[in-house]
Amino acid sequence: MYEDNAATAPTVQQLTFNLAGEEYGVDILSVREIRGWSRVTRIPQTPDYVLGVLNLRGAIVPVMDLRLRFGLARESYGDSTVVIIVAVAERLFGIVVDAVSDVVDIEPAAIKPVPDMGAIVDTRYLKGLATHVERMVMLLDVEKLMRPEDVETLDAALTGVRDVEVAA
Numbered sequence: 001m002y003e004d005n006a007a008t009a010p011t012v013q014q015l016t017f018n019l020a021g022e023e024y025g026v027d028i029l030s031v032r033e034i035r036g037w038s039r040v041t042r043i044p045q046t047p048d049y050v051l052g053v054l055n056l057r058g059a060i061v062p063v064m065d066l067r068l069r070f071g072l073a074r075e076s077y078g079d080s081t082v083v084i085i086v087a088v089a090e091r092l093f094g095i096v097v098d099a100v101s102d103v104v105d106i107e108p109a110a111i112k113p114v115p116d117m118g119a120i121v122d123t124r125y126l127k128g129l130a131t132h133v134e135r136m137v138m139l140l141d142v143e144k145l146m147r148p149e150d151v152e153t154l155d156a157a158l159t160g161v162r163d164v165e166v167a168a
Helices: 002-008 148-167
Strands: 012-019 022-027 031-036 050-056 059-065 082-088 091-097 099-106 126-132 135-140
Touching (some): 012 091
Parallel strands (some): 022 135
Antiparallel strands (some): 012 022
């Protein structure tokens, strides 16, 4: 019975991107915009992976480097580096990735649970693995990228920025 429901379930669209030679996917419904890399304004006392903020048509959007968030080495930003603006619970934030690949349709039955890799590999940001056209795509859980304490720190730091912008 479960297979029948999965077979008739609509496909899940994922925006795929490259990061450190691996392919990741993020639910297309959470993506608001894809922008080329541009400098951001650094905010003091934020985690290292939070690069700063950018002004997106009047909205102040925090931007994180996904490589640093995952504990990978920082790379220089080039022509293919992009910022994917995603929405989580009506809140926008940007994630810096090496390059955007494609939008793909993934069958729900093709999504497998993330294997338990113990304490060696941090898989809390993944919600599943899928094979698409003979390549493995790691599906991101964007809601878990920003920890609640990070959001509180950013809100406190951005209060002054928002006040200045409103007054200007």
